[in-house]
Amino acid sequence: MKNIFLLCMATTIIQITLLLPTFSASASSDGHPLQNEVSIGLEESEHSQSDFAETSLDAIPSFSDDEQVQNDRQEQSIKNKPCAITWQPNGGRFGDDLASYCRTKWLSRELDIPLLCLPFPYSDQLMLHENEELCTAECRQQFSKIVQLIKKPPYVLSKNNNTLYICRWKTEVTIDWFDQSFLIELKKNITPRYEIQKIEIPAEVVSIAAHVRNGGTFAADTPEEKERCPLRFVPEEFFIDQIERLAAMFPADNLYVYIFTDHPEPAKLAKKFTRALNDPRITFDYRKEDNSHKANVLEDFFSMMDFDCLIRPGSNFTRFVQRLGNNKVVIYPESVKEIAPGKKVIDTIKVKTRTDSDERWKTQNITIA
Numbered sequence: 001m002k003n004i005f006l007l008c009m010a011t012t013i014i015q016i017t018l019l020l021p022t023f024s025a026s027a028s029s030d031g032h033p034l035q036n037e038v039s040i041g042l043e044e045s046e047h048s049q050s051d052f053a054e055t056s057l058d059a060i061p062s063f064s065d066d067e068q069v070q071n072d073r074q075e076q077s078i079k080n081k082p083c084a085i086t087w088q089p090n091g092g093r094f095g096d097d098l099a100s101y102c103r104t105k106w107l108s109r110e111l112d113i114p115l116l117c118l119p120f121p122y123s124d125q126l127m128l129h130e131n132e133e134l135c136t137a138e139c140r141q142q143f144s145k146i147v148q149l150i151k152k153p154p155y156v157l158s159k160n161n162n163t164l165y166i167c168r169w170k171t172e173v174t175i176d177w178f179d180q181s182f183l184i185e186l187k188k189n190i191t192p193r194y195e196i197q198k199i200e201i202p203a204e205v206v207s208i209a210a211h212v213r214n215g216g217t218f219a220a221d222t223p224e225e226k227e228r229c230p231l232r233f234v235p236e237e238f239f240i241d242q243i244e245r246l247a248a249m250f251p252a253d254n255l256y257v258y259i260f261t262d263h264p265e266p267a268k269l270a271k272k273f274t275r276a277l278n279d280p281r282i283t284f285d286y287r288k289e290d291n292s293h294k295a296n297v298l299e300d301f302f303s304m305m306d307f308d309c310l311i312r313p314g315s316n317f318t319r320f321v322q323r324l325g326n327n328k329v330v331i332y333p334e335s336v337k338e339i340a341p342g343k344k345v346i347d348t349i350k351v352k353t354r355t356d357s358d359e360r361w362k363t364q365n366i367t368i369a
Helices: 002-019 064-082 094-111 181-190 223-228 236-249 265-275 297-304 316-324
Strands: 042-044 082-088 145-149 162-165 207-212 257-261 282-285 309-311 329-340 343-353 360-369
Touching: 082 094, 094 162, 094 181, 094 297, 094 316, 145 181, 162 265, 181 316, 207 236, 207 316, 236 257, 236 265, 236 329, 236 343, 257 265, 257 297, 265 282, 297 316, 309 316
Parallel strands: 082 162, 145 162, 207 257, 207 309, 257 282, 309 329
Antiparallel strands: 042 145, 329 343, 343 360
16 A cells, blocks of 8 residues: 555656646757757746745645546647747837847747747738748747747757747847848748839939938937937938948949938938039939838838948848848948047948849948048
């Protein structure tokens, strides 16, 4: 009788142990992760081991043989259900949402775990809405656990324990932007589902897209944010200088410069640029009405890809124009230096050139201050 009692107690303890969540890596005898697990560090979004109080032996319930078999089957069923990965909303704009999508898609490929695409503003107007499986509220409820990736690897991640992993904005992800198969897949998904009205570029000119981001009426782009991110909110003089640089690079051509901006009055920018450059070879253009940070987002994004040259700030919006588009020359600020307390200036720029959209960029660092 004593042996039977000890056997039942051991079985019960094993059952309780199976029900407790664990996030340590299963390992083989040589210490390496098992074949169906991938190294990726993580932290659980809702619970940790400390959330579970110790259970006394008196509180351990007993199970009949049928209940024991049923619980074993349920536990095994959960273990065998596949995992997936999605991302955490970042609170930013269209370019930031593309960054979250691409970072998580890269992890999905590298870790061989299905991607669930989190809908974001304008995503329903892109082909990814049809090509990717969407992460809906109902879909999330199918997982037994939701686990957030921590900031830095190494990570521990299982493929078959019915977990939805969350890539956070601060999760470190290094994408190989020279991986052509990845770029081809992105271009297939980040493309319009429907016809959009793009900017018509005149013939017989060198076309220049100038992405002048000053925040417009976007609430998050406060004076404090602009001071914190000087490479994203670059001064208007930067664009004047780089248009002049391009004019020198193409001395025999007429230049068509289209100002893509969230500025509520782009005509003022065009007037300032025209006066500063005073070059009859340069024609400026911009949207004459209904211009704001919420208007023409996709139209501007896909239009900029068709221009010969792109002058951009450190903005995710035009980073993806550069990565997915057909530009031949791209200029952007690389670093700033402080010249006085609270006053920073751009001191280094990058000039990227290529002759074809499938060609690797040639990069030149230029010190300007």
